[in-house]
Every structure is written in C-alpha cells, then in structure tokens.
Amino acid sequence: MVGYSDHKQDQLRRLRRVEGQVRGLQRMIEDEKYCIDILTQVSAATSALQSVAISLLEDHLAHCVAEATAKGGPEAQAKVKEASDAIARLVRS
Amino acid sequence: MVGYSDHKQDQLRRLRRVEGQVRGLQRMIEDEKYCIDILTQVSAATSALQSVAISLLEDHLAHCVAEATAKGGPEAQAKVKEASDAIARLVRS
Amino acid sequence: MVGYSDHKQDQLRRLRRVEGQVRGLQRMIEDEKYCIDILTQVSAATSALQSVAISLLEDHLAHCVAEATAKGGPEAQAKVKEASDAIARLVRS
Amino acid sequence: MVGYSDHKQDQLRRLRRVEGQVRGLQRMIEDEKYCIDILTQVSAATSALQSVAISLLEDHLAHCVAEATAKGGPEAQAKVKEASDAIARLVRS
Numbered sequence: 001m002v003g004y005s006d007h008k009q010d011q012l013r014r015l016r017r018v019e020g021q022v023r024g025l026q027r028m029i030e031d032e033k034y035c036i037d038i039l040t041q042v043s044a045a046t047s048a049l050q051s052v053a054i055s056l057l058e059d060h061l062a063h064c065v066a067e068a069t070a071k072g073g074p075e076a077q078a079k080v081k082e083a084s085d086a087i088a089r090l091v092r093s
Numbered sequence: 094m095v096g097y098s099d100h101k102q103d104q105l106r107r108l109r110r111v112e113g114q115v116r117g118l119q120r121m122i123e124d125e126k127y128c129i130d131i132l133t134q135v136s137a138a139t140s141a142l143q144s145v146a147i148s149l150l151e152d153h154l155a156h157c158v159a160e161a162t163a164k165g166g167p168e169a170q171a172k173v174k175e176a177s178d179a180i181a182r183l184v185r186s
Numbered sequence: 187m188v189g190y191s192d193h194k195q196d197q198l199r200r201l202r203r204v205e206g207q208v209r210g211l212q213r214m215i216e217d218e219k220y221c222i223d224i225l226t227q228v229s230a231a232t233s234a235l236q237s238v239a240i241s242l243l244e245d246h247l248a249h250c251v252a253e254a255t256a257k258g259g260p261e262a263q264a265k266v267k268e269a270s271d272a273i274a275r276l277v278r279s
Numbered sequence: 280m281v282g283y284s285d286h287k288q289d290q291l292r293r294l295r296r297v298e299g300q301v302r303g304l305q306r307m308i309e310d311e312k313y314c315i316d317i318l319t320q321v322s323a324a325t326s327a328l329q330s331v332a333i334s335l336l337e338d339h340l341a342h343c344v345a346e347a348t349a350k351g352g353p354e355a356q357a358k359v360k361e362a363s364d365a366i367a368r369l370v371r372s
Contacts, residue, residue, distance in 0.1 A: 002125045011122050012168045019115045026108045032095045035153040042146045043186040053135045056271035060128040076245035084244035086132045091236050091276050093136040151363035159348035177337035184369050188311045198359045201305045208298045215290050218281045221339040228332045229372040239321045246314040272318045279322040
C-alpha cells in the first residue's frame with residue numbers, strides 16, 4: 001500500500017493530460033507556432049506537473065510520514081528529512 | 094521563419110524525452126512505486142520542460158525581439174512587454 | 187514551544203544575511219549598477235529565503251505535524267492539509 | 280545610464296518593502312510565531328523579490344539588449360546569452 005492509493009486514478013488522469021500537453025508542444029514546434037504561445041503551453045504543463053507533485057506530497061505526509069512519526073525514533077527523523085529534501089528539490093526546480 | 098528554427102530538432106528531442114518521463118511517471122503510479130522516487134522524477138521532468146522554455150526564450154530574444162527593437166516604436170515595446178510577461182509566467186510556474 | 191525552537195538562532199542569522207542582501211540591492215540600484223549583476227543578487231536573496239522556508243518546513247513536519255498525526259483524527263488531517271498548502275505556495279512563488 | 284533609470288524609485292520602494300518584510304520575519308521568529316504564518320510571509324517576500332527581478336529584466340531587454348541587438352554582431356549575441364542565463368537563474372531559484 002502506498003500513500004497515494006486513494007488518488008491513483010486522479011494522478012493517472014492528470015499525467016495523461018500532461019502527456020497530451022507535451023505531445024501538443026511537439027506539434028507546435030513542428031508546425032513552427034509562435035514562441036510565446038509555446039511558452040504559455042510549457043508553463044501550463046509545468047504547473048500541471050507541480051500539482052501532481054503537491055498532491056503526492058500531501059498523501060505522502062498524511063500516510064508514510066505520519067506512520068513513521070507515530071512510531072518515533074531514527075526512522076521518523078529519516079522520513080521527515082527525506083520529505084524535506086523532496087520539497088527542496090521541488091521548490092528549486 | 095520562427096526564432097527557434099535552428100533548434101527545432103533539439104527541442105523535439107527534448108520534448109520526446111519529457112514525454113517519455115511523463116509516461117514513465119504513469120507506470121510508476123500504476124506499479125505503486127515509492128512516492129519520493131516519483132517526486133524525484135517529477136522534478137526531473139519539470140527541469141527538462143524549463144530547459145525547453147529557456148532555450149525557446151533565448152531564440153525568441155535573439156530573433157523576434159531583436160528584429161522588433163531594431164525597428165523601434167510601439168511594436169518594439171509590445172514585443173518586450175510580451176516577452177517579459179512570458180518570463181514572469183515561467184518564473185512563477 | 188514552536189517546531190523551530192532549536193534552529194531559532196540559525197534562522198535569525200540567515201534572515202539578517204538576507205536583510206543585508208536586500209539593503210545591498212538598494213545600494214546597487216542607487217549606484218546604478220549593471221542590471222545583470224543586480225539580478226544575480228536577487229536570485230541569491232531568493233534562494234536564501236527559500237532555504238529559510240525549507241528549514242522551517244522540516245521543523246514543522248518533525249514537530250507540529252508529527253504531533254498532530256500521532257493523535258490522528260480531523261486535526262491531523264487539517265495539519266497535513268495546512269502544510270501541503272504552504273508547500274504549494276512555496277513551489278509556486 | 281542604466282536600463283532601469285526610469286524605474287529607480289519604484290524599485291527602491293519595492294526593495295524597502297522587502298527589507299521591511301524580512302525584518303518582520305525576524306520579529307516573527309523571535310516572538311516564536313506559528314511556522315505556517317512565517318512561511319506565508321516568506322512566500323510574499325520571495326514573490327516581491329521576483330517582481331523586482333522581472334521589472335529589471337523588462338527594462339534590461341528594452342534598453343541594453345535592444346541597443347546591442349540593433350548594432351548586431353558578436354556583442355548582440357553575448358547580450359542575449361547573458362540575459363538568457365539570468366532568466367535561467369531566476370526560473371531555477
């Protein structure tokens with residue numbers, strides 16, 4: 001069981017939409033569409049990926065991290081550190 | 094002719110790789126992989142999309158915006174404003 | 187007692203450094219320094235603020251959220267949602 | 280003459296407000312305010328710094344880069360590359 005089990009279908013739907021956006025971007029480049037319109041679509045795909053990430057993180061905190069911190073000890077600390085590192089990567093990407 | 098003509102193949106290659114990453118993400122969700130590993134892959138796909146955007150912007154500044162500013166007048170101002178707005182959307186997404 | 191009690195002095199030190207960077211930015215503008223050098227300093231101050239945020243979040247997860255999730259119930263859910271919303275604001279700012 | 284001459288006072292006003300926000304953050308830490316409220320204020324200061332950066336960039340494109348690209352040659356290319364690198368640092372910070 002993973003933290004995001006309840007939202008698996010939502011996440012897959014979102015990712016299929018992002019895949020569609022990325023394929024749309026390829027067509028826009030092939031058809032030599034105007035740069036600014038392509039950039040708008042890149043920002044949309046980036047935002048959609050970040051929504052996937054934030055939802056995954058919420059489920060991860062609510063399940064995996066919560067379980068670990070309920071037990072306490074070094075594993076709890078390790079889980080919190082791991083989640084913070086993932087948040088840092090997201091904030092900086 | 095668009096600003097990114099010289100880099101069309103590079104951009105298509107990058108976008109096909111991003112498409113592969115997004116499909117990989119769908120498989121990871123289906124296979125219930127560990128959240129943190131999925132988040133790492135989301136950060137990688139986001140960074141790859143930003144590289145596409147930054148390269149498009151560079152070509153856009155070097156060609157479309159440069160041509161407009163060489164002529165000057167209200168169209169030059171409009172092109173600079175349009176590019177700045179696209180940069181703002183990228184910085185905030 | 188707040189989650190970041192153990193890192194209060196570290197956080198204050200970081201924030202005083204950011205304050206110095208922001209004052210330095212004002213001097214650069216007054217002295218009409220080159221735009222790109224100012225932008226480099228803005229990126230440095232932004233990254234420093236994000237480090238403050240990520241460290242605060244780590245302490246918040248390790249203490250406030252961990253305590254709430256150990257008790258469970260609606261308060262635990264509310265704390266996780268509140269933390270996720272804060273992460274979303276950071277990722278998008 | 281720098282690109283942002285016309286907006287010097289606006290930028291100084293913005294930066295003084297950011298300085299006030301960063302000093303406010305120090306007081307919040309000293310007074311042990313709630314982590315999430317501090318994070319909200321960090322996001323606000325980060326967004327304010329990004330607005331400074333985007334406005335500087337717009338002036339830089341409209342003046343310094345436009346002048347260089349009007350002349351053409353290797354200096355024009357260097358200016359566009361320099362601006363793109365600054366944009367990349369902003370997008371990734």
